[in-house]
Amino acid sequence: MYSEEHKRFIRKKKITSILVHLVQILLIVSLIVIWELLAKYEVINTFISSSPSRIVNTIIKLYNDGNLFNHIWTTIHETLISFGIGTLIGIVVAIVLWYSNFLYRIFDPYLTIINSLPKVAIGPIIIIYFGANIKSIIIMALLISVIVTIITVYNGFISTDQNRINLLKSFKASKRQIFRYVILPSSYPTIISSLKINISMTLIGVIMGEFLVSKEGIGYLITYGSQVFNLNLVMSGIVILLIVSYLMYLIVSYIEKILIKND
Numbered sequence: 001m002y003s004e005e006h007k008r009f010i011r012k013k014k015i016t017s018i019l020v021h022l023v024q025i026l027l028i029v030s031l032i033v034i035w036e037l038l039a040k041y042e043v044i045n046t047f048i049s050s051s052p053s054r055i056v057n058t059i060i061k062l063y064n065d066g067n068l069f070n071h072i073w074t075t076i077h078e079t080l081i082s083f084g085i086g087t088l089i090g091i092v093v094a095i096v097l098w099y100s101n102f103l104y105r106i107f108d109p110y111l112t113i114i115n116s117l118p119k120v121a122i123g124p125i126i127i128i129y130f131g132a133n134i135k136s137i138i139i140m141a142l143l144i145s146v147i148v149t150i151i152t153v154y155n156g157f158i159s160t161d162q163n164r165i166n167l168l169k170s171f172k173a174s175k176r177q178i179f180r181y182v183i184l185p186s187s188y189p190t191i192i193s194s195l196k197i198n199i200s201m202t203l204i205g206v207i208m209g210e211f212l213v214s215k216e217g218i219g220y221l222i223t224y225g226s227q228v229f230n231l232n233l234v235m236s237g238i239v240i241l242l243i244v245s246y247l248m249y250l251i252v253s254y255i256e257k258i259l260i261k262n263d
Contacts, residue, residue, distance in 0.1 A: 006258060009059070032052045035049075035051060035052055036051055036052045036053060039051030039052075039053075039054075041208070047080065047231060047233060049235075050231050050232045050234075050235040050236075051232075054235075055232065055236045055239055057113050057232075058232045058233055058235075058236040059236050059239070062221075062236070065128035067183045068240075070151055070216065071216055071217055071218055071221055071240075072218065072240065072244060073101070073221065074214070074217040074218075075203075075206060075207070075210065075215040075217040075218045075219065075241075075244065076244065076248075077204050078134060078137050078138060078206045078209070078210075078217065079141070079199070079203050079206045079248070080147065081138055081199060082137075082138045082141035082142055082145065082202045082205065083110070083199055083202045084205060085138070085142060085143070086141065086145040086146045086149060086198055086202055087144050087194075087195065087198050088150060089142070089146050089149075090145070090146050090147075090148075090149025090150045090152075090153060090194070090198070091153055093146075093150045094150050094153035094154040094157060095157075095179070096156070097150070097182065098154060098157040098179070099175065099179070104154070111147055111150060111151060114143070114147055115147040115148065117149070119140060119143050119144050119205065119208065120208060120212075122143075122207075123136075123140065123208070123212045126139050126140060126212075127173070127212060127213055128206055130211075132143065132213040133213065136209055136212070136213050137205075137206055137209030137210060137214060138206075138209070139207075139209075139211060140206070140208055140212070141201075141202045141203075141204075141205030141206045141209060142206050143205065143209070144201050144202070144205035145198050145201040145202045145205055148197055148198070148201050149194050149198050150193075152190065152193075152194040152197060153187065153190060153191055153194055155190070156186075156187035156189075156190025156191065156194075157183050157187050159186075159190075160182060160183050160186040160187065160189075163180055163188065164182050164186070165178055165183075168181065168182055180188070192256045193256075195252050195256065196249065196252050196253070196256070199248050199249065199252050200245065200249070203241075203244075203245055203248065206219070207219040207222075207241065210223070211223050218237050218240055218241045218244065219237075221234075221236070221237035222234050222237035222238065222241075225237060
């Protein structure tokens with residue numbers, strides 16, 4: 001049986017959670033209503049800013065034309081492939097760098113330089129090497145996400161409590177055993193959190209790649225809309241992108257809860 005104080009704490013926590021979600025929904029609804037009213041009474045230029053009703057109509061038109069889910073699936077497909085490859089490469093490289101401090105000292109400045117490099121600047125080079133196809137989009141996404149994953153996971157490894165490492169060393173544990181029984185379990189939350197970062201960075205990379213080479217996808221919708229001065233299509237693409245990004249975040253958060261629960 002729980003005490004009355006514990007029950008009050010749980011009840012307060014649930015109420016706070018409900019209030020947070022209500023305020024979040026209220027903010028979104030208020031923004032949409034204000035935006036629509038400003039557009040309706042011509043306070044803002046709808047050619048530039050569009051309006052919620054025009055965005056809904058554009059999305060419905062895309063659906064009726066049979067293009068909506070094709071563009072959405074193209075972006076999701078490219079993101080999932082890039083996310084899987086980027087996560088795997090990032091974790092493996094972080095493990096290698098942890099095992100060899102010598103290699104880390106060699107590659108650390110290069111990782112920093114590559115991470116700070118504007119990836120769009122090397123977009124033309126990527127297209128020349130890999131062609132105007134899905135390969136270029138995936139490479140662009142990997143350039144953005146892999147370095148961040150490596151740095152995040154590696155920092156999780158080296159942040160492990162040194163006392164626990166010294167304890168295993170006192171029992172003459174090998175480096176592999178230290179990694180398996182101390183480093184990896186201690187870095188588990190960091191690795192899971194890196195998935196959230198990686199999915200968002202991957203999506204950014206995919207959209208950037210679609211800006212450059214794709215003829216399908218959400219990024220293509222935004223680029224095409226800007227080229228033909230169809231701002232309704234541009235804003236529709238942005239709204240669809242926000243929804244897709246949020247859904248992917250929810251999926252990763254759900255996976256995180258399952259993994260932590262089973263840990």
